[in-house]
Amino acid sequence: MTNVVVVGSQWGDEGKGKIVDWLSERADIVVRFQGGHNAGHTLVIDGVSYKLSLLPSGVVRPGKLAVIGNGVVIDPHALIAEMDKLAKQGVKVTPDNLRIADNATLILSLHRELDGFREDAASNSGTKIGTTRRGIGPAYEDKVGRRAIRVMDLGDLDTLPAKVDRLLTHHNALRRGLGEVEISHKAIMDELSSVAARVLPFMDTVWLLLDKERRKGARILFEGAQGTLLDIDHGTYPFVTSSNTVAGQAAAGSGMGPGSLGYILGITKAYTTRVGEGPFPTELNDEIGQFLGERGHEFGTVTGRKRRCGWFDAALVRQSVAANGITGIALTKLDVLDGLDELKICVAYTLDGQELDHLPASQAQQASVKPVYITLEGWKESTVGARSWADLPAQAIKYVRQVEELIGAPVALLSTSPERDDTILVTDPFED
Known part of the structure; x- marks a missing residue:
């Protein structure tokens, strides 16, 4: 038996939902390894339609473990809203069927706002990218800029204020340059405090979890978002997403070695x-x-x-x-x-x-x-x-x-x- 990586081979929207649904029924674990809630797919199970954009598809199937890897940027409010929507459809999301990497980066309101400011400015200059304005790119920028707030930071209120200060030093300078109102330290602290209790129960050391499950023989399905031609390196730059969407990212974005990937299925x-x-x-x-x-x-x-x-x-x-x-x-x-x-x-x-x-x-x-x-x-x-x-x-x-x-x-x-x-x-x- 082998693990399977599902990637889009075009510009996304290739119909991954149906294929991932079919494969997830036979997998033990389904892992998201890149992107955010800017892409999605629809699963139809027993006549019920589930629209997912951040949660891995395994979460709607009993007995499966869904994992959000470190390569994903997570809007905690979007995550909570998606979980609540599934609950209304009879799918209860608990730590038994969802784990989130402790070192995954969070998308905050300031990321969404910056995304919109830039896109509006670009529309006037003819350099529009066509982003979904969900803050994905700015969150990845903060990740590589080493100033991001990560999932684990929600559980460490002693060190969080200094990290928020560092983040705001960067973002408020940008907002001043764009002629926008600065954000207060309290606003971000309140935003993070409001979601901590809902997100922290799902936090786990994902690379370790996956390594243990792999050694026990679990079937792992790596679920990509977007498509290869939207890859930040290999796509039609600059009209791309802000992450690597190719199969190799399944290893980096989950903490598993490349030798664990197995079959690469291009939708x-x-x-x-x-x-x-x-x-x-x-x-x-x-x-x-x-x-x-x-x-x-x-x-x-x-x-x-x-x-x-x-x-x-x-x-x-x-x-x-x-x-x-x-x-x-x-x-x-x-x-x-x-x-x-x-x-x-x-x-x-x-x-x-x-x-x-x-x-x-x-x-x-x-x-x-x-x-x-x-x-x-x-x-x-x-x-x-x-x-x-x-x-x-x-x-x-x-x-x-x-x-x-x-x-x-x-x-x-x-x-x-x-x-x-x-x-x-x-x-x-x-x-x-």
Whole structure:
């Protein structure tokens, strides 16, 4: 048996929720290892829909342990609100089914405000990133700036005031520069004091917990958020998130060694979408793009923002396969392509007359590349609910095989509807 890392291979929103749900049923522990509450997914269990943005998916399944690792930035108010919302749906979150890393960084109100100040200023200057204004980036900045307030600090009121002073020395200088009102020491202390009693019972030494469970043979599922092309290093910078989203972060963001990761499953949508600003070589601003958006219900789980849609970009996913060390992919939303006369797949780009087999790192070049397409015949039959290869039209199978060949990774799972059982299993990641 092996542990499994789930990562998005595009710009996020690839349909990880359904796949993670299917895998979490068979895992013992589900670990979030990066990001914050700026991304999310929907799980449907026994007809009940659960919308999660910070809590790992294992928390809604009896007998599973959900873990929020040190690589996650945690808004304690958002965490408490999410737990309370689940309680109303009959899911009780306790230390028996949730643990939070003691060394995880907290998102505070000043982070959310700074996120908004900057985005508003950027909107006026044409440099807007398209953040969710949830304070994710500023919290990560404080983490690497070594002035963050961490979960463990909630339990040490003797040392907390000095840490808040250090944090405010930085933030109030920024607020003065932006022409905003400074924040008082008492306001932050009150904010932290108001959540301490709700958060501290879940605190644990997560790396040690996971190491012990691994040695006992527990199946561990590492659950990523966002997608590879939003990675702070490997994505379409600066239009990215503020953390590493690639599979290697599962080790750093949980405290487990890379040798513990096992199977890397890349969730891959059968076409391409992205939310927010930034380059998108295969974007379709026409009736086909509209068709994909409407058929695929392309709206963000957390923000409700409409997603931009385009043809499948094999060149981008090929990069993701390399950056993550992807073992196999879960290809989702194949059914959205039903009924199209023809389908296009981007296999390379052209830039200033030269052909490139990858997306360059330069922001200017990313904005200037043009996709090189191959065209495949579409299919009129429905693929919705297919649970075996025999249920698929011949042209749909041809499309899947072409994707496999172009990205250099096999399809391990094929999803043909939002329903969890409408999945064709080729390779079981936990048994590979």
